[in-house]
Amino acid sequence: MLAAAAVEMHELVSRILARHKKDPSSLIPVLQDLQDELRYLPKDCLTMVAHGLGISPATVYGVATFYAQFSLEPKGKYVIRICDGTACHVRGSSPLYQAICKRVQLEDGRATSANGLFTVETVACLGACVLAPVAMINDKVYGQMTPEAINIILDELEKEEEASDHICKTAS
C-alpha cells in the first residue's frame, strides 16, 4: 500500500474513533461512519478499528460480516436494491433482477459492475408492498417497476455520469 493512502486512511479512522471516544461499544456506529465515508469497509480499516477500540480483529470481522448493511467489497456509486419480498416476488421481481444484471453487465456472481458505477442487491422486503415490484437506487424508491422502466432509469443515470465526467474534464 502506498504510504500516502495509508496515512490518509489512518487519519480517517482516527477521526471517526475520536468522534466515538474510542468506546468499544460504539463499534457498529464506527463501522457505519466508515462505510458512509468509503462506501465499503476495507480490511485494513477494520484492523485499525480493532486496535483503536481494543477488540480483536476477528471480532470486528465477525460484526462486519454479520450485518447486511456492511460491505467488505467496494460498492458502486449507485446501489440498486431489488425487493424480493413475497409481494414483489409474485409481481415479477425475478425478471426485474435478471434484467438489471444484464443491463449493468454483472459477471461471474459479482454484485458490482466493472465500471464501479452500479451494485445490485436483493432485500427481503422494503416495506412498500403496495408498489410491488419495488426497487431502490441509493435513497430513492421506484414503484411498479418493469425491466423496460428500470432500463430507462439506468440510461438516465449513465447519461448524467457521462455529462459530469465531461464537465470535470473540461474544467480541468
Add this chain to the structure above:
Amino acid sequence: MSWVAVNNQRVELNGEESILAVVRKAGVDLPTLCYHPELSVYGGCRLCLVEVKGRGVVAACHTPPEEGMRIHTNTDQLRFLRKMALELILAGHERECTSCSRSGTCRLQELAERFRVDKPRFQRQAPAQAVDDSGPALIRDPKKCVLCGECVRVCAEWQGIGALSFSKRGARMSVSTAFDLPISETSCVNCGQCAAVCPTGALVVKAQMDAVWQALADPEKIVCFQIAPAVRVAIGEEFGLAPGHSTTGRLAAALRRLGADRVFDTSLAADLTVLEETAEFLERVEAGERLPLFTSCCPAWVKYAEQSYPEYLDNLSSCRSPQQMLGSLVKRYYRTELGVQPDQIVMVSVMPCTAKKFEAQRPEFATAGIRDVDFVITTQELAQMIREHGLEYTALPEEPLDEPFAVPTGAGIIFGVTGGVSEAVLRRAYEVLAAEPAHEVEFTEVRGFEGLRSCELTIGDRVIRLGVVNGLANAAELLREIQAGTVHYDLVEVMACPGGCVGGAGQPISRGDSAVRRRRGVGLYLGDGQQKVRRAQENPAVAAIYERWLGAPGSSEAHTALHTVYSHREGHRSEADAVCVRNDTVRTTA
C-alpha cells in the same frame, strides 16, 4: 430451604445459578454441547432443553431455578426436540467418524449414539470451507465445526486474545479468524485451549507421531526423549489410571520399548532453569531494575508478550524454557561425549503443551539448520503411540531414566503446576537473600489454582512481592495494573493454561473438569514430597552439568547455551498500520 422438583423428585436449591446445575445435582446428566463450566453461557446448542410447568420448554443452561419449579427432563416433546436439534447439528458436520482423530472422545458422536440419531435427514447447505493447517500446533477443519463457540469463548475469555470469532450469519455462519486468514498469520499463541474444549474434531492438535516413528526406525539416529513434568501425572488417564497418578518409571519403560535410545527428564532442565532464573532475579533485585521479572517457561505467554507487550520484553527472563535448555545441552555437549554429529541425534519432547511445538520451531533455537528439539509430541500423542505399539501401559515395569538428565529435584517437578516455578525459585532465592537455608522447603503461599494470585514474603531484610497468573487474560489484567502503577511486583509467573501445564491442551481430554487438573497438580506436589532432594541447587546432577559444561549459573557459557532474546512480533496488524508505524519511527528518529 427452597426446592424444585426434577422429574417429580424434590431437590433442594443451594445457590445453583442454572436449572442445568440443579438437574445434574439430581443425578440426571442433561446433554450439552456448547456449555462449559468455566466459560460464559452461550445457550446455542439447545440440547439441554427441559420442560418447566407453566413456562414450557426452556434451555436449562441459562435459566435460573426458581422456588417450587416443576422440571421435567425426558418427555415426549423433549425427546422429539432434542433429536431434531441433534439432527440439525449433524447436518453441518462431516461425518467421517472412523478416520477422525477425535473418534471415541467426540461429544457429538457420543450424543448421536446416546439419542439414537441413526438416520440424520438433513444435508449441509453452505459450501464447505477448507482445512487450515498453516500453524505449527493446530489444525482447523470447519467441516466438522458445530458452531458451539467454545473455542471462540476460551480464546477471548481465558486468553484474552480472540483469534477466532463467529463470522457471517445464517447457514453461512462459521467460526473464523479475522478476514479468514490462515491461523499462522493471526495473533494465535498456539496454546491449543480451543482444541481442548472443542467437542468435535474441528480443532485438533497437529501431530508429529509419524515423524517420530520414522526417526525411531532409523538405525543411524540416536533418538533421545525428554518428558515434561506434567506428562507423568496425566498420561495414566489414557489407560484407566486416576488423574495425578505419577508414572515416570513406566514412561521410561514404554519409550524404550518404542525404540528410544535415551529417556531424559525435562524436570532436570527445570532445575537448571531455577538456578539461571534465580541468578537473573537476584541480580535485578540487587540493582533494582527491570522488575518485575516475568518467567519465560510458557511459550504461549512469550509469544503473547512479544506481540502485545513489547515494552515489557526487557522484563522477561532471558532463560530458555526447560524444553529448550535440555535440547541445547544434548545437542551442544552431550552429543560430543557420545562422539556423534548433531544431525545424528534426534531430540523428541513429550509435552502437555501444543505451544511447545511452536517454540521448538523458533529460528533462534537451531544451529546451522539443526533444531535443538526436533519433534514435540503431546501426552495424547504418546498415549496413541503406546496403543499403536500394543503396549499394556499399566503392566509395564518402573525403569530409571538415563543419566546425566535422570533425577530431578522436587523443585523441577512442580514446574508443571501453576505457582510451581515461583516456589522453585523461592527455594533457591531464600537461601541467598536470607543468607541461610530456609527451615521449610515449601512455600505454600504461592500455591493454589485461582487465575490471579499474589503474596508478599519477607526474606532477610527484604520484602519480595510475587504475582502468580494462569490464563493470559489474567496476565493482561495484571499488566494493566502494573502499567497503572496500582500494584508492584518483583517476580511474576505466567502460565497460559488453566492450572499451569497440568491443564495444557496436549493432556488427555478432561472436558473442562477443573478437578482433574487439580488432581494432576496434587500428583506433582506429591512427587515433589517424595524426592530426596527438593531444592534445585542441591541437585548433584545439576552441579555436575555446570562443572562439566557450563561453569557457574549466569556464566557466559551458560548464557550462550541456556538463554535467549525476544523481539517484538506483529500479532495481527494492518498493512496501513505498519506503514504508519514505520513513518512514525522515521519521524522520531529524524
